[in-house]
Amino acid sequence: MKPLKVVKIGGKLIEDSAKFDEFLEDFKNLEGHKILVHGGGNMATQISEKLGYETKMVDGRRITDEDTVKVITMVYGGLINKNIVAKLQSMDTNAIGLCGADGQSILSVKRPVKKIDYGFVGDIEKVNSQFIGALLNDGVVPVFSAISCTKEGVLLNTNADSIASEIARAMSKSYETELYYCFEKQGVLADASDDESVIKEIDFLQYKTLVEKQVITDGMLPKLQNCFEALEQGVHKIHLGNHQSLKENTTHTKIIQ
């Protein structure tokens, strides 16, 4: 199987333009088929505030109302996405910018209301691996914003980590797929107060031990849980680290089965 690298970049890295430029240089240098998935960080919130839209919270969770999904479509789907594509093109990387509506690439349903109505938030149902595969075959580098779309044509705010992992899972049927989560830390830390204490490799047994010892807590818990599910469903390897982790031989965390 041909190799494929699916790279997710977090919002905070996008906001730091020097680090982001470095990241794009490393992304450009990745050989073979590749896909970029980006979040949007605080830019959507800033634009929302400027437009006079209120951030709605219920039980500490952010709600995506109609105004918010419009801003997300503008900021993630337009401003950030098209600027990433423009930069990559100027670096001779043949990128195209997509959201889940394009080519019906990421079909979702509006999250069912249980305790909380999250509003215009998508739970992914199906990744169109045939369409994405056709683009890769044409030598194109797809750049996805974190927006999915329902069968009925409703755009939905969607977790960028989920988009990256669902794309990786779907593509792993035809490609030896590696998934990269790039964020502000160098990787999973053995000691949260020591940025140098990166754990270089974690398999499922080690993960269980680290959870028991409460080394892995909070936001890292669902992220890693999700990683092991992706590995079970065919993803070859997963990398967690900062903007430099795309380079060979840099310190970061590898998640293996």
Next chain:
Amino acid sequence: MKPLKVVKIGGKLIEDSAKFDEFLEDFKNLEGHKILVHGGGNMATQISEKLGYETKMVDGRRITDEDTVKVITMVYGGLINKNIVAKLQSMDTNAIGLCGADGQSILSVKRPVKKIDYGFVGDIEKVNSQFIGALLNDGVVPVFSAISCTKEGVLLNTNADSIASEIARAMSKSYETELYYCFEKQGVLADASDDESVIKEIDFLQYKTLVEKQVITDGMLPKLQNCFEALEQGVHKIHLGNHQSLKENTTHTKIIQ
């Protein structure tokens, strides 16, 4: 040669959601290969005002400063483009939304400063007909927002009529290309005060006579001039009319050589 229809829809039609839905229904029903190009109307101005950005005018011409091109990238490239794609997908039309940066599809240069510095405005240099052709071959319907991009990765506000006609010209080497300009009128009028006085067909000789008689004036002059240039460069036929002109046998103006 296979037929291809390039359809440009004006901003005012997009703002009228009932007419726009009718238009999309007719666009969906067009047989064969097709491409949609859209403007954005007043929505960008409204968002700019809400964000507190001033509209800059020099000698009565609007200037695209850095803030304005950001808003255009958000509104045209994101909000409007992705919503059109989502609607078309819900109607079983396999659309993808693009700006000129995507696949380096519309390469431009920043308009040279002569009397006026228009700012971030693009003059089109090259349409990537190979990339667009590959998408059409994959059964995709490209939907273009009116944004082009320089080699250096700078996004530029670009006239939607120009984008449509440059795409039509470039594609006419491989396709029998018809170009549709859909706007709020039924076509070119013999009497500006009579909406029913549509001139059904205009060739170049008739055009010259109509200009002399001052039937064709103002904004219609450059539009028609541009049409005849496009016909000379290989575009097969051009249609001017309202949202219904995509239907068979409706009254509108056909421009022929």
